[in-house]
Amino acid sequence: xxxxxxxxxxxxxxxxxxxxxxxxxxxxxxxxxxxxxxxxxxxxxxxxxxxxxxxxxxxxxxxxxxxxxxxxxxxxxxxxxxxxxxxxxxxxxxxxxxxxxxxxxxxxxxxxxxxxxxxxxxxxxxxxxxxxxxxxxxxxxxxxxxxxxxxxxxxxxxxxxxxxxxxxxxxxxxxxxxxxxxxxxxxxxxxxxxxxxxxxxxxxxxxxxxxxxxxxxxxxxxxxxxxxxxxxxxxxxxxxxxxxxxxxxxxxxxxxxxxxxxxxxxxxxxxxxxxxxxxxxxxxxxxxxxxxxxxxxxxxxxxxxxxxxxxxxxxxxxxxxxxxxxxxxxxxxxxxxxxxxxxxxxxxxxxxxxxxxxxxxxxxxxxxxxxxxxxxxxxxxxxxxxxxxxxxxxxxxxxxxxxxxxxxxxxxxxxxxxxxxxxxxxxxxxxxxxxxxxxxxxxxxxxxxxxxxxxxxxxxxxxxxxxxxxxxxxxxxxxxxxxxxxxxxxxxxxxxxxxxxxxxxxxxxxxxxxxxxxxxxxxxxxxxxxxxxxxxxxxxxxxxxxxxxxxxxxxxxxxxxxxxxxxxxxxxxxxxxxxxxxxxxxxxxxxxxxxxxxxxxxxxxxxxxxxxxxxxxxxxxxxxxxxxxxxx
Amino acid sequence: xxxxxxxxxxxxxxxxxxxxxxxxxxxxxxxxxxxxxxxxxxxxxxxxxxxxxxxxxxxxxxxxxxxxxxxxxxxxxxxxxxxxxxxxxxxxxxxxxxxxxxxxxxxxxxxxxxxxxxxxxxxxxxxxxxxxxxxxxxxxxxxxxxxxxxxxxxxxxxxxxxxxxxxxxx
Numbered sequence: 001x002x003x004x005x006x007x008x009x010x011x012x013x014x015x016x017x018x019x020x021x022x023x024x025x026x027x028x029x030x031x032x033x034x035x036x037x038x039x040x041x042x043x044x045x046x047x048x049x050x051x052x053x054x055x056x057x058x059x060x061x062x063x064x065x066x067x068x069x070x071x072x073x074x075x076x077x078x079x080x081x082x083x084x085x086x087x088x089x090x091x092x093x094x095x096x097x098x099x100x101x102x103x104x105x106x107x108x109x110x111x112x113x114x115x116x117x118x119x120x121x122x123x124x125x126x127x128x129x130x131x132x133x134x135x136x137x138x139x140x141x142x143x144x145x146x147x148x149x150x151x152x153x154x155x156x157x158x159x160x161x162x163x164x165x166x167x168x169x170x171x172x173x174x175x176x177x178x179x180x181x182x183x184x185x186x187x188x189x190x191x192x193x194x195x196x197x198x199x200x201x202x203x204x205x206x207x208x209x210x211x212x213x214x215x216x217x218x219x220x221x222x223x224x225x226x227x228x229x230x231x232x233x234x235x236x237x238x239x240x241x242x243x244x245x246x247x248x249x250x251x252x253x254x255x256x257x258x259x260x261x262x263x264x265x266x267x268x269x270x271x272x273x274x275x276x277x278x279x280x281x282x283x284x285x286x287x288x289x290x291x292x293x294x295x296x297x298x299x300x301x302x303x304x305x306x307x308x309x310x311x312x313x314x315x316x317x318x319x320x321x322x323x324x325x326x327x328x329x330x331x332x333x334x335x336x337x338x339x340x341x342x343x344x345x346x347x348x349x350x351x352x353x354x355x356x357x358x359x360x361x362x363x364x365x366x367x368x369x370x371x372x373x374x375x376x377x378x379x380x381x382x383x384x385x386x387x388x389x390x391x392x393x394x395x396x397x398x399x400x401x402x403x404x405x406x407x408x409x410x411x412x413x414x415x416x417x418x419x420x421x422x423x424x425x426x427x428x429x430x431x432x433x434x435x436x437x438x439x440x441x442x443x444x445x446x447x448x449x450x451x452x453x454x455x456x457x458x459x460x461x462x463x464x465x466x467x468x469x470x471x472x473x474x475x476x477x478x479x480x481x482x483x484x485x486x487x488x489x490x491x492x493x494x495x496x497x498x499x500x501x502x503x504x505x506x507x508x509x510x511x512x513x514x515x516x517x518x519x520x521x522x523x524x525x526x527x528x529x530x531x532x533x534x535x536x537x538x539x540x541x542x543x544x545x546x547x548x549x550x551x552x553x554x555x556x557x558x559x560x561x562x563x564x565x566x567x568x569x570x571x572x573x574x575x576x577x578x579x580x581x582x583x584x585x586x587x588x589x590x591x592x593x594x595x596x597x598x599x600x601x602x603x604x605x606x607x608x609x610x611x612x613x614x615x616x617x618x619x620x621x622x623x624x625x626x627x628x629x630x631x632x
Numbered sequence: 633x634x635x636x637x638x639x640x641x642x643x644x645x646x647x648x649x650x651x652x653x654x655x656x657x658x659x660x661x662x663x664x665x666x667x668x669x670x671x672x673x674x675x676x677x678x679x680x681x682x683x684x685x686x687x688x689x690x691x692x693x694x695x696x697x698x699x700x701x702x703x704x705x706x707x708x709x710x711x712x713x714x715x716x717x718x719x720x721x722x723x724x725x726x727x728x729x730x731x732x733x734x735x736x737x738x739x740x741x742x743x744x745x746x747x748x749x750x751x752x753x754x755x756x757x758x759x760x761x762x763x764x765x766x767x768x769x770x771x772x773x774x775x776x777x778x779x780x781x782x783x784x785x786x787x788x789x790x791x792x793x794x795x796x797x798x799x800x801x802x
Contacts, residue, residue, distance in 0.1 A: 185669055229657045332791070389669045397661055423691060426665060428684040486680060487665040 023156040023185060023390045024146050025193070025382025028138065028173065030089040031215050033057050034379035035142040037150060043197065043383040045376045046149040053376055055145070059137045060084040061125030069141035083125045088138075090216075091131040092176075093168030094120055132172050136179035143180060156183045158386040160378050163189040163219050163235045163403050166449065167461065170489055185389045187488045191221035192232055192398055193381030194347045197372055199225045206342040207233075209330075211360050211368070213323060214348035216242040220327045222334050222341070231399040234334035234422045236326050241319060243283070243350035249315045250279035254296055254305045263301050271298045278305075286312050287352045313355045320359050327363060333422060344368045347377055400425055406483055406491060409446035409455045411436060412540040418483045421451065425489060430482040432498070436548070438555060439471040443479055445495050454540075466495045474551060535588075542591040543583050549595060550579060553602060556609060563608045575601045634706060635689035645703050645762055647693060656690045696758055697780050707765065709773050711781070723779050730786055740797050747790035754783045 025043070027034045032054040036045045045053035052071075060073035061083045068076065077084045111121045111128055121128040139159075146154045159182075161173055170187055177184045188196075191210035198204070204225050212219040219237040223230055254275055258265055265271055278294045282305075285292040291308040331338055341364040350356060351374050360368050372380065388396045401424055407417040410433070419429050435443065443466045450458030469477050478498040485491050553576065561569070575598040582594040636643040639655045661667070663682040668675055693699045701711060712719075730746070737743045757780050764773045 186666060226653070226657065229660070231657075389666055395661075397657070397664055398666065399660060399664070424687040426680050426684045427687045427691075428681070429688065484684065487683075 022146070022150055022152050022154050023158070023386040024143075024154055025379050025384065025386045026139065026142055026157050026159045027190070027193070027376075027379035027382060028089065028135065028142075028159055028161075028176075029057055029214075029378075030087050030217075031057060032375065033138055033142060034376055035146050036376070036379040036383035037146065038380075038383040038387040041384065041387070043380040043387075045379055046146050048145060053379075055138070055142060056086075057089065057138055058084060058086045059088065059134050061127070061129075063125070067137050069137055085122060085124055085134055088131050088134045091120055091122075092135065093166065093170070093172040094131070132176045132179060135173070135176035139177055139180035139182060143182060155181065156185050156386070156390065158185050158188055158193075158382045158389065160190045160193045160382050161187050162217060162237075163191055163221060164217075164237055165489075166404070166459075167489070167491055174488075184488075185386060188382055188385055188398065189221070189232070189235070189400060189403075190378050191219050191235065191345075191347065192223065192230060192400060193379075193385065194345050194377045195221075195223050195225070195230060196381035196384050196396065196398070197377045198343075198345050198369055198381075199230060204342065207336060207340055209327070209341050209344045209364070210347060211323070211327065211344050211351065211356075212237075212347035213350040213356060214242050215244050215350070218242060218323050218326065219347075220323070220330050222330055222336060228395050229397045229399060231424075232401045233336070234330045235401060235403050236330040236333065238322065238326055241322060243348075245319055246283055246312075246316050246350070246353075247276050247279040250282055250307065250312070251275035253307075253315070254279065254294075254303070257305055258296070258298075258301075258303050261303065263298075263303060265298050265301075274298060282307055283312070283353075287354060309354070316353075316355065320356055323356075324359060324363055338364050342366065345377070346370050347374050349375060400487070400489070402427070402485055402489065404449050405451055406447070406449055406461075406485070407458075408433075408481060409444075409448060411544040413455045414540050414544075415448055415450070415453055415455055415458055418481070419485060423485075425485045426487045428482060428484040430480050433479045433481060434475045435469065435472065435477040435479075436474055437551065438474050440474070440477070441469050441471065442467045443469060443495070445481060445493070447483075447491075447493050461491070462493065464495075466497065468500075469497050470500050472499075473555070474548075539586065539588045539591075542588045542595075546579055546583050546591050546595050549598070550576060553598070556605070560605075560609050564605055568605065572598070572602050572605065633685075635692050635702060638685060638689045639693070641693075643703065643706060645700060645765055647699060649694070652690070652693060656686065659686050697754070697784055700758065700761055700780065701777055703765075704773055704777055707768075707770075707773075709770050709777070711774065711777055720775060720778060723775075723782060726779075727782055727786070731789075734786070734790060734793055737793070738797075740794055743790050743794045743797065747787055747794070750783050750787045750790065754780060754787070757783070 022037065024046075025036045025038070027036075034045055034053055034055065036043050038044075047053050048055075055070040056074050058070065058073040058077070060068040060076045060080070062068060062076060063080060063083060073084055074086075077086075111123060121130050122134070123129075124134075139157075143154050143157075157177065159173060159177055161170055165173070173187060174184050191212050194210050194212065195208055199208070205227070206225060208223050208225055210219070210221045210223065212221075217237065218241045219235070221235040222233045224233055225231075251272065255265065255271075275296060275298075278296050282292045282294050286307065286309050289309070291306065293304060293306040296303050296305060328338070331341075343366055344360050344364055346357070346360065346368050351360075351368075351370075357368050357370070384396065385398065401422045402419055403421060405417045405421045406419040407415045408431075410416045416431065418431050419427060423429075433443070444463065445466060446455065446463045447461045448455055448458040449461050452458050466479060469479070476499075479495060480498050481493065481495045483491065483493055553572075557564075557572075564572070575594070579591070579594040579598050582591045585591075634643065639652070639659065641647065641652070641655060660683060663679050663686060665676060665680050665683055668679040671679075691698075692702050704711070730750075734743065734746055737746055757776055761773065761776055764776060
């Protein structure tokens with residue numbers, strides 16, 4: 001054996017790679033989860049003894065003790081509903097601030113957590129449990145399934161998350177894996193994983209889109225595949241739109257048909273559940289047939305309901321149209337024409353609907369890619385990435401982006417975006433800010449996430465204060481704020497005063513985050529309000545700019561006011577009052593006009609100050625230096 | 633190291649998008665954190681910094697306008713920060729008139745026409761930049777870039793306006 005081994009980056013065999021510990025891919029879904037494993041670039045979902053790949057994301061803490069996951073947990077739902085948890089993914093990374101949004105919606109007793117930074121907890125089986133603990137039970141079950149199927153220990157995994165998962169939810173997912181004894185090699189966005197499963201299978205090149213319509217969420221991502229590189233160009237979505245909406249429409253129709261036929265129902269929770277279950281069954285039937293019917297029996301009163309595919313499609317058309325609307329925005333974000341997309345990968349059970357397939361095909365003019373099971377495709381992609389990251393398999397590289405813009409609050413409550421959405425990660429971007437007032441010794445740093453122009457409309461992620469700025473005149477301090485987003489999409493923010501080197505660093509790891517609905521609303525709002533936002537932003541900017549010149553003038557007058565005659569001083573004061581008055585108003589043009597008038601009237605004053613004080617300082621400069629200074 | 637040097641490209645205003653992609657992918661293959669899984673922390677930290685710098689370079693050079701602004705900076709032409717008062721009365725007048733026209737545009741077609749005009753103006757101004765750099769006419773470069781930045785913002789405003797019109801219609 002040689003003493004020294006030198007490897008190219010990426011080709012290094014890991015210390016424990018190969019035989020001892022295997023790496024799997026996990027799709028930790030809201031409704032179902034899947035674990036998969038790739039060998040030599042060929043991924044396969046791991047099945048249970050009955051040959052089933054899907055594990056329902058349901059956890060039960062039975063009264064008799066122990067923990068059950070999957071089908072067994074689901075069986076307990078009727079007998080011990082208070083000991084069974086489903087859809088825990090919706091609560092990942094959500095905290096006290098979100099408590100009111102989730103309390104009452106889910107059929108569990110929810111505790112807000114002890115502090116602002118605590119995640120919500122569920123009271124299940126007589127004990128308060130966090131979403132991280134509960135998700136960890138699902139991951140443990142998946143790990144056990146993988147170890148049973150592979151007959152080897154499994155210690156590492158690539159886990160997928162929705163592209164729209166924020167910092168808190170990503171961190172919570174990592175934590176859950178740790179609790180389950182899994183090292184997370186990488187969090188990969190679900191659409192990216194789906195594309196990976198297809199791209200490698202086909203050796204495709206060019207632009208591909210991923211259309212992911214699940215039970216409750218919609219995601220659309222645009223990727224470029226080139227020689228083993230998967231580059232995410234843009235991503236977007238609506239986290240409150242999915243197949244559940246279609247079930248609801250059918251259920252509502254059946255209940256209203258019963259009312260029409262004179263059946264008096266007490267529409268309670270169990271009636272709704274029964275109607276939804278039948279609706280779901282009818283919806284699935286319509287994927288293969290032109291019509292279907294069902295029998296709904298509530299409190300002993302049966303009714304029969306027929307539904308044709310054209311009727312059903314008319315009901316859901318507006319929902320499908322909305323997904324296409326979002327898709328078009330993502331394409332516009334990336335500056336790509338729909339016709340240039342070579343194929344669309346379909347993910348999620350709702351993409352089995354013929355209407356969805358037809359509409360997606362119409363968008364790009366090409367048939368959708370459907371050969372991989374839409375329920376398994378995400379886990380298969382994750383498995384491929386797990387193999388690639390542990391030195392085996394393909395030479396694939398994933399280049400992902402930030403789904404939402406990250407920024408800071410500046411004067412007047414305006415958001416200064418530092419990392420725009422769809423920026424490739426990892427990324428480190430910095431911007432310099434300055435003090436607003438003479439002698440200002442502290443600066444508040446408020447980190448926000450979202451697309452809107454005003455802080456009040458975005459999500460607050462963290463606040464901290466940079467202290468100890470040495471006394472300087474307004475605008476002299478140079479405060480550099482740096483945003484770093486790592487390859488998993490996690491953010492760190494630091495601030496530094498550059499003239500003195502005062503540094504403060506903060507890890508932005510909020511333990512509660514955006515709810516899916518919040519995120520959808522925020523994106524939707526940003527589209528809807530972009531114009532009004534822009535106007536408001538421009539107005540606020542004019543105000544801030546005007547206040548800045550007033551402050552500067554005030555300082556100059558205090559220092560060199562003696563250079564002015566009483567008449568000149570009077571004129572300047574009048575112009576000042578006009579500008580001060582306009583700042584209070586809503587008219588940006590008036591602010592601009594008043595600012596310009598003040599500038600004109602105080603020009604001789606500025607020139608005199610310059611003449612007197614600065615001529616000497618400039619006498620040594622060359623002509624070009626002078627020009628560039630004047631130009632600044 | 634400037635962005636061009638980081639990607640091993642000659643510092644130039646014109647850049648073939650395909651060749652930018654090629655060098656960017658090749659360097660990310662070398663430095664992306666995924667290539668350093670299981671390596672010592674200091675190597676991983678260096679890779680992360682390097683990959684972030686590559687992304688910054690790529691992002692800056694990919695868009696023709698941000699590339700032109702960056703190239704101008706390298707050549708000693710600095711623009712005032714975004715949102716600062718524009719000291720060019722001609723441009724102010726153009727901006728004011730265009731904003732008024734956008735405000736009055738009541739149909740998607742009318743907004744599209746304005747956006748298309750802005751795009752044509754941008755293309756034209758970008759095409760003219762090369763000559764200005766050759767002549768090293770710094771005031772003219774500065775003036776042209778300020779106008780380009782305004783046109784870019786205007787195109788964005790037009791897009792927002794269009795979305796609004798569509799929503800109202802729907």
